[in-house]
């Protein structure tokens with residue numbers, strides 16, 4: 001649905017609009033959808049856009065063209081809306097069309113405010129985590145659309161950090177102390193580097209695909225020399241896995257990754273799997 005303003009219609013469609021649907025008619029239809037009260041919010045009772053904003057068909061037909069109800073309110077009761085200006089509601093009530101609650105702002109202010117409002121309505125506070133109820137990416141993190149066409153989306157834990165705590169320095173990550181990715185509770189969030197974030201993920205057993213190899217890997221516990229020694233000791237099953245793992249302070253799983261070449265891939269493994277049964 002495209003949103004237009006009366007002032008933005010071209011000359012001929014503006015004329016047609018004037019002929020067929022007088023402003024007065026629009027006003028009457030508009031007023032039929034609200035319960036005016038001088039200082040309280042006028043809650044829109046008509047059709048509503050997917051994001052909760054009231055809308056009204058300026059032709060009276062179900063197929064539009066549509067205008068946002070609060071913008072119509074502004075134009076009917078205050079005046080025309082300059083191009084590139086948005087109408088903001090000071091009361092933060094999405095359905096409110098009370099002209100006394102409307103002010104002009106720029107598109108950006110409006111987008112950020114609408115993003116914040118949508119965010120605030122989409123999580124459940126518990127005594128522990130604040131659970132995000134909106135959409136999630138396949139990696140488990142919550143996301144929210146920036147608003148506007150082709151605006152993309154933002155991670156909600158980052159948004160939460162920015163709303164409640166402050167700006168995230170360039171290139172830094174927002175990590176969870178609670179290890180619950182859909183959590184947006186600001187006290188569960190902290191700023192870290194990518195390394196912090198990955199080490200954190202590694203420690204919590206969540207990391208799938210290490211990108212570095214060998215000693216350079218941030219989680220490497222062994223040196224290349226130790227790995228060569230392990231492989232040497234394991235040739236022809238000379239030393240039991242359990243003993244090797246204990247000696248080098250690694251888990252059996254880590255040892256198997258080395259033995260089967262899932263880690264330290266660049267070291268030669270000839271002779272490792274020949275010989276007797278595994279022990």
Ligand SMILES: [Zn+2]
Nearest residue numbers: 041091096101
């Ligand atoms: Zn209001």
Ligand SMILES: [Zn+2]
Nearest residue numbers: 129178183188
């Ligand atoms: Zn949490």
